[in-house]
Amino acid sequence: MRRAISAAEAAVLIPDGASVMFGGFMGVGTATRVVQALVERGVRGLTIIGNDTARPGVGVGRLIEAGCVACAIVSHIGTNPMTQQKMIAGEIEVELVPQGTLAERIRAGGGGLGGVLTPTGVGTTVAEGKQIITVQGREFLLELPIRADFALIHAHEADYNFNLTYRLTATNFNPVMALAADCVIAEPDDVVPVGVLPPDAVRTPGILVHHLVARPG
């Protein structure tokens, strides 16, 4: 049986310069204990992939203000003025990706697809440098898969086999990201014995999860 690790141990696994997917939407559904441990460790040069950069002091917003991030691949930075300041100052590179396209690119990365065809972004700046493919008379953008070195997953419950459940709007990008990284680290709110989680309730099979972060306290 595998043991759980501390948030600090998880942060040590992630080297400077790594690419890291973060579940979360405005900080909701983000593995905040590992984020805090990364800030305390003083990690540098991360490429972060996720929906947004939350707000100052919230979720991955803490990594932005602590200077841990070199590149952000996100759909939105409008709620974090610090990301905008650092982008204008040239300290952070930002790639903006439409939200649905981001989810699909990650899904493609985790599901072994060579990309996805989406109508979103055709004829806009998002299409620059991308291949247009016409299917049944309609134009689509070819969007390429995304994978990362690490995925930091926030879960509702985990069991001793690392099976994961999610809860309400904290689900967001977490299930797709759990397939799209070389090393998957999950931070659950609660841990229960094997057999407690009904098979239908498990969204991420524990075999996909490399490390589980122990409950606080």
Next chain:
Amino acid sequence: MDAKQLIARRVAQELRDHTLVNLGIGLPTLVAKYVPPGVEVAFQSENGIIGFGSPPPTGMEDPNLTDAGGGFISALPGAVSFDSAFSFMLIRGGHLDMTVLGGLEVDTNGHLANWMVPGKLVPGMGGAMDLVAGARRVIVAMQHTARGRSKIVPKLTLPPTSVRPVSLVVTDLAVLHPTPDGLMLQERAPGVSVAEIIAATAAPLLIADDVPEMGIVVAEPMMVR
């Protein structure tokens, strides 16, 4: 009447029974207060829920239950939650009957710009590009002018959100319907003349034979159940 409330009330008249609707952040959110009596609408929030309700009482907030702006919400009986990939399959796949979005500019072709002002403001598109590309009806809810300048323009000066024309534009002065020949002035706000609308609009307008006042149900605001 306050301009934003007027716009929200008029947009609410577009809601149809048993439909799935996504409201953008800001002004569009107000539409939920004016759902016409007898009309049942399922509201989607793109962060992963259908069937959300008004914020819970103080101290009862659930950190795992929020809207797309990160604000605390409640869930109605029968609500469902899902992940981001599914949420955008709903949006792009033709399952979303209507979306209401804010706007920075709309042009003669019905094209919308609402996600960046080069050199000034780069919030990002979030879900807006997917919503305009995929929702069955796209309604823009915005003020007609900003700092005295028309937001209805002959041709977009800002980067477009999509090349797909929107379905309807509702402002504090008028209701405009994009057609292949240009923007048709369909309705005017209470007490506003056609001449005043033309004067406040940078884009040429097609004028319908009859331009009635907006139909707005003047009822007390309802809370989302």
